[in-house]
Amino acid sequence: MKGNEVALKDGYEKVEQDLPAFEDLEGAARALMRLQDVYMLNVKGLARGVFQRVTGSAVTDLYSPRRLFSLTADDCFQVGKVAYDMGDYYHAIPWLEEAVSLFRGSYGEWKTEDEASLEDALDHLAFAYFQAGNVSCALSLSREFLLYSPDNKRMSRNVLKYEKLLAESPTRVVSEAVIQRPNVPHLQTRDTYEGLCQTLGSQPTHYQIPSLYCSYETNSSPYLLLQPIRKEVIHLEPYVVLYHDFVNDLEAQKIRGLAEPWLQRSVVASGEKQLPVEYRISKSAWLKDTVDPLLVTLDHRIGALTGLDVQPPYAEYLQVVNYGIGGHYEPHFDHATSPTSPLYRMKSGNRVATFMIYNAALFWWNLHRSGEGDGDTLHAGCPVLVGDKWVANKWIHEYGQEFRRPCSSSPED
Ligand SMILES: O=C(O)CCC(=O)C(=O)O
Numbered sequence: 138m139k140g141n142e143v144a145l146k147d148g149y150e151k152v153e154q155d156l157p158a159f160e161d162l163e164g165a166a167r168a169l170m171r172l173q174d175v176y177m178l179n180v181k182g183l184a185r186g187v188f189q190r191v192t193g194s195a196v197t198d199l200y201s202p203r204r205l206f207s208l209t210a211d212d213c214f215q216v217g218k219v220a221y222d223m224g225d226y227y228h229a230i231p232w233l234e235e236a237v238s239l240f241r242g243s244y245g246e247w248k249t250e251d252e253a254s255l256e257d258a259l260d261h262l263a264f265a266y267f268q269a270g271n272v273s274c275a276l277s278l279s280r281e282f283l284l285y286s287p288d289n290k291r292m293s294r295n296v297l298k299y300e301k302l303l304a305e306s307p308t309r310v311v312s313e314a315v316i317q318r319p320n321v322p323h324l325q326t327r328d329t330y331e332g333l334c335q336t337l338g339s340q341p342t343h344y345q346i347p348s349l350y351c352s353y354e355t356n357s358s359p360y361l362l363l364q365p366i367r368k369e370v371i372h373l374e375p376y377v378v379l380y381h382d383f384v385n386d387l388e389a390q391k392i393r394g395l396a397e398p399w400l401q402r403s404v405v406a407s408g409e410k411q412l413p414v415e416y417r418i419s420k421s422a423w424l425k426d427t428v429d430p431l432l433v434t435l436d437h438r439i440g441a442l443t444g445l446d447v448q449p450p451y452a453e454y455l456q457v458v459n460y461g462i463g464g465h466y467e468p469h470f471d472h473a474t475s476p477t478s479p480l481y482r483m484k485s486g487n488r489v490a491t492f493m494i495y496n497a498a499l500f501w502w503n504l505h506r507s508g509e510g511d512g513d514t515l516h517a518g519c520p521v522l523v524g525d526k527w528v529a530n531k532w533i534h535e536y537g538q539e540f541r542r543p544c545s546s547s548p549e550d
């Protein structure tokens with residue numbers, strides 16, 4: 138190799154691990170398809186950098202960022218190809234359609250960063266349509282492909298095959314097979330979850346229910362006497378309360394700054410292991426109390442408000458979580474639902490309560506007083522559409538709270 142090639146190779150190897158790899162492209166593609174599904178967005182809008190909701194034939198603008206970043210034909214092709222390679226033609230088709238349409242519009246212009254071409258997009262889209270049962274679309278796209286590459290034998294054979302199929306069964310001409318979105322196990326939960334994500338301010342209006350009240354909470358703690366926290370009871374069974382302005386902007390900024398250098402891909406408990414999974418996409422870091430006095434202050438505040446023991450091992454370190462665009466946490470429980478869960482490694486029992494900070498803080502009991510998990514605590518973090526999102530979790534365990542939250546044998550308590 139010549140000197141400059143060696144230098145180029147060395148330089149590349151130095152930065153290689155910081156460059157996006159296929160996993161990152163795939164993750165970005167999946168994130169876009171997730172936003173498309175959960176918020177019912179159209180691909181044309183997403184490709185232009187705007188969010189438009191499609192309901193039936195109506196298109197409504199949800200949000201337009203101040204600066205538009207559009208995707209190129211090649212970008213759309215790469216997204217479509219990720220779906221295509223998974224056999225997911227439901228998502229592959231609209232993204233490849235967009236790629237074809239953008240490639241057609243710029244035919245003849247050659248961008249050095251493009252990996253794919255109009256022919257590649259037509260080829261994949263034709264096959265995706267064929268797989269989805271739409272032979273007439275597959276045929277016309279294949280014919281279009283042959284205009285550009287008339288010598289392609291495979292495509293000529295496909296055209297003959299599609300023509301034959303259509304001649305045998307002309308009904309296929311109009312057969313617009315409805316392709317189902319790839320199935321996920323709990324469809325009922327999925328529909329409820331997505332419905333909630335789509336509804337801004339979806340909390341019920343409950344000011345007429347006397348048991349759901351607001352107060353200045355001191356919890357008889359000297360710590361809170363001079364500065365009570367505004368508490369709002371949100372729900373009774375399960376018991377959920379909101380503490381307004383639990384942290385101020387400076388504190389929130391500080392927590393983010395402390396966590397930032399330690400952020401890693403989030404994992405979930407799966408059997409006895411901790412694994413990264415598609416249903417939880419975020420980065421997180423654990424912050425010990427010794428990291429900064431602010432963490433000690435937060436523990437005092439949580440302890441004073443909830444009356445619970447939040448010293449290790451009765452509570453976990455603070456988990457700071459950061460979601461980027463498309464990041465999410467699908468419906469889940471915070472408590473262990475299996476006795477082999479790694480959550481029990483702390484030997485302090487299950488996660489009895491969650492204290493989740495996002496400037497305000499939300500508190501709820503995960504377990505009934507019997508120790509049984511409360512199935513009504515199923516909750517989620519909707520995919521992030523714009524900007525990024527931070528939350529911090531303090532999980533409080535069963536042991537150590539025996540006199541603070543007395544147990545009961547009634548399954549309802
Ligand atoms: O991000 C959210 O809103 C929810 C986070 C959550 O449920 C969790 O981290 O366990």
Ligand SMILES: [Fe+2]
Pocket residue numbers: 469470471516
């Ligand atoms: Fe959670």
